[in-house]
Amino acid sequence: MLPLELLVGLRYTHAKRRNHFISFISVVSMGGIALGVMALIVVLSVMNGFQEELRARILGVAAHLEISGPGDRLADWRSVLAQAQRNKDVVSGAPYVNAQGMLANGDMVRGAIIRGIVPGMENAVADFSRHMKAGRLTDLKPGEFGIILGGELARALNVFPGDKLVLLTPQGNITPAGVMPRVKQFTVTGIFEAGMFEYDSGLALIHLQDAQKLLRLGQDVSGVRLKLDELFRAPFVTRELAQTLTGDYYLTDWTQSHANFFRAVAIEKRMMFLILLLIVAVAAFNIVSTLVMAVTDKQSDIAILRTLGARPGSVMAIFIVQGAFIGVLGAAIGVTGGVFLALNLETVVPIIERMAGMDLFPADVYYINELPSKLDWSEVTLIGGVSLLISLLATLYPSWRASRINPAEALRYE
Template identity: 35%
Template sequence: MILSRYERMIARRYLWPGKGEAFIALVASISLVAVMLGVAALVIVMSVMNGFRAELFDKVVGLNGHAVVQGYGGRLPNWREILAQAQKTHGVTEALPLIEQPLMASYEGRVEGVLARGMRVEDIRANAVLRGKVLDGELKALTPGSGNVAIGARLADMLGARVGSSISLISPQGQTTVFGTVPRIVSYRVAAIFEVGVYDYDKAFVIMPLEDAQTLLMLGDDVAMITLQTTDADHVGEILRPLLPVVANKGLLTDWRQMNATIFEALQVERVAMFVVLSIIVLVAVFNILSSLIMLVRAKTRDIAILRTMGATRGGLIKIFVTIGTLIGAVGIVAGLILGAVFLFYRQSVVNFVQLVTGQNLWDPSIRFLTELPAKTDPVEVTAIVLMALGLSFLATLYPAFKAASTDPVQVLRYE
């Protein structure tokens, strides 16, 4: 929309009302602030929701893979054949043997439920989720037959264990005697403490070499499952379809959507619901723009009539008021983007400050899964938010603009 020189001058003049029009200026300022808060709220919430999903997906998939071939009865015989076939499958980037078994861990009278995970030594050291997440000790100490394990930071806190402590793992699968099955109790030295950032993992995982897990659980040469990584998580079903005949009658092939369907579907529903609810804030802000322009048109009725008598066209008046309202919305949008970016940059500091002031735990990892507030801004979503807010601001200007353009100078100036 191109404005002529006089139209730009009038629009600039109406954006800064005179002495007797302070109330109109106040309403316009409130409109700008409302748009700013609405856009900032949308950007912040959608970024946090995206960050939560991305972070959770990365951690879950990083440890469990895009899909799992799980043996019936917790045992996968002839797993090397399945592993070799999986590695040859087009689209599979990684296939790793794994043992995972719920057990009990005890240390100095404290007992906690744990998830013992056996992995090949090279897989432990190469795992992107574990690498760089070690708080104390080192993963290099985990070697077959060493009796060393790595445990999650939350589990270490609950047990009161630290690097060098000797914890006992209790397996119900022990020796059978005349008095029944005697649980198998084996002591291991804590060689490393890690924190991957997912509460359920940090409070349960005990990671050990694959050979030690086979010995502990008396699996012989068997494993419990094979985890698979693919080139495209969204098309994992199609990629792994050729493996189904190989896995048939030996185990069950389950992808990440089936394993975590509830939580990811809930996140998707929540994202849509939050977007709709927070969009109402922008809509309310747009109504403020509408009301401020209507008041401005009312206050400037005489000026508009004079402009009409001086040759101002209806189209020119429409452009003036559309520009005023759209500019208020645009400035509010830019301010909202800046406010949202600042909040997201200092998000964890803001959460910590609010927790300090209120004394409430706003981000409980046991409920939120992740230990810190994540954020991931999607440029496409931000663009959609900006276009939505700008479009609504533009629509809010149409009624007052046409109302101003329809002013009859004869009726207004009759008694002047």
Template identity: 35%
Template sequence: MFLSAYERLIIKRYLLPVKGEGFIFIAAIFSFFAILLGVWALVIVMSVMNGFRAELFDKIVGLNGHAVVQGYDGRLDDWRDVLREAKATPGVTEATPLIEQPLLANAQGRVGAVLVRGMTEADIHSNATLGGKVLAGNLRDVTAGSGRIAVGSQLAQTLGLSVGSPVSIINPAGRSTPFGTVPREIGYTVGAVFEIGVFEFDKAYVVMPMADAQSLMLSGDSVGMIEVTTTDPDQVRDILQPLAQKVAGRAVITTWEQMNASLFEALAVERVAMFVILSIIILVAAFNIVSSLIMLVRTRTRDIAILRTIGAERRSILKIFLTIGTTIGVLGTIAGLILAAIFLYFRQSVVRGVEFLTGQNLWDPSIRFLTELPSKPDPFEIFLICAIAIVFSFLAALYPALKAANTDPVQVLRYE
């Protein structure tokens, strides 16, 4: 849609406030801010929800892999053969044995439920999720036979632990004696405190070398599962299908989708629902554009009639009012994107500021899983949001523009 010089001049004059017509300008400003708020809200909400899903996926998969191969009775006695078969499977990038068992911890009279995780020393020292944020100590101090373990930050806070603190791990399934089963209790020293960033993990995880975990759980040389990482987490079932056939009858393969199905499905449904609901804000803004343009057309009817009389085509009048409505939408969209980018950049500071003003904890990790407000803008979604805002603005301007273009100069100027 190309505009001539006089069309651009008229558009500029109609967009700017004129003496005696400030109300119309205010209505246009309201339309601008409505589009701005709609785009701002949509970009922020969708970016935060994308970030929430991405952070959860990175943390969960970074700690548990894309799938686990687990024995039917919770034990893999022939785990070395399974490990060799897993590593030989095309598409598998990494496979490592694990032991994971819920137990009890006792420190200075405080008792809490923990999830003991036995890992190879190499995996403890190189795991990016564990090593991403070590708050105290050093993971390299956690070695087999050293008696040192690593604990999550929330667990350390609950039990009052720090580096060097003694802690006892209690295994209720201890040894059988003539007097019954005696729980097995072994003392350890905290060698490192880590923060994964997922509250459920940080409040329960105790990481120790594989040999120490086997001794604590009296599991001999067996392990609980084998963690598998693949080249493509979305195709993990197809990649591990050959391995599933090889271990059939001995073990079962559980993918990350199956382990966290309810959580990620709920996020997907909420994401779609929020997009639809917040799009209504932009729709309301489009109705504001309709009302402001209708008022503009009504007040400019004489001007339009004069333009038609001196030779302006209906097409020109249509372009003028379509451009005015679309311009409001484009300017509001650009301003909304800028405001959303600023908000997302300073999102954590904004959250802390609101918490300070209200005295309320807006981001409780025990409820929201993650310790910080995440964000991951999706370029395609942002483009879609902008397209929706601009298309709604164009459609909103269409009816007033058609009414203006169909103005009959004879009827308007009859009594002039």
């Protein structure tokens, strides 16, 4: 058998002859909580999706961890790579050469980062193959001076696979006329699009041996790029390698080199959580209004219960049950709707686009053709729990007022 407080509290949630308006306010409060919870789940899932998409695109081109030497030159890279691979978290590694240069095609000139790579080894640390729009990474052959450009860079230079362009590097030749930049003609062998403007507009790949010849590095490289088994362990692996590597090296992981991107997303995510939580708070104020009106409407009922022996705590519990019912049902509806939308955004967004007659996320602007979404069940639990807590807190003052009603005063004019 249900306790008295629960039985009476649930009974008060149904509309009676005189309190249809109170019931309407209850429905509005329930809808507000459901809307707030749904918006929170969907927005945070989209933020999670953007964060994961951003991370995937960055790490598709950048390495989890980089080791470089003093003066951006590393002579014993094979020894360094062998030492690093003794760490259980390191999966693979590859040498690289980094330099700045100017690419020219006729009158069109663009600055770019020139990265020398070993195609076979580079595929083990970065996912360039997935981003190739024309050609293959293995088309880079030593001595043939081929070059792979980012899509935006290729468009700016108006070149296509098979076209020739000129690379100018600041490592110049000394002539009677002064220091002249080194100039070398390259053939475009491929084009990639990583979906990150920073890379697509300013990165060019050439073979490691061609880079060493062009920059007169001999057998030296700029550093070694590493891929880890678990990317989130990068800061810990960096500290471990700093202690185990013999020599003076600079270690940088992806959380340091791209910290601003992920810090910005994290801040936006927190602010969106707080802003959207205000919707739930406003709905909770409606619960307060509902219960205050219900207490006023039920004064005679409360007085009768008190004269029959009900304690003040029992009266308080009755109205807490009434308010909690609104909060629980609203949160349950919101969680159900939010989870459904978050898991089906790829279906819902195209429907909205067709109804609105516009493309919400043009691929040429956002580099994505669908809204990313990743549902985090721990966040769903947190949102549901916070919503219930706010709803319960909103019931305390009206319930306390109900428990303080004097039976004699309430029944004086009945």
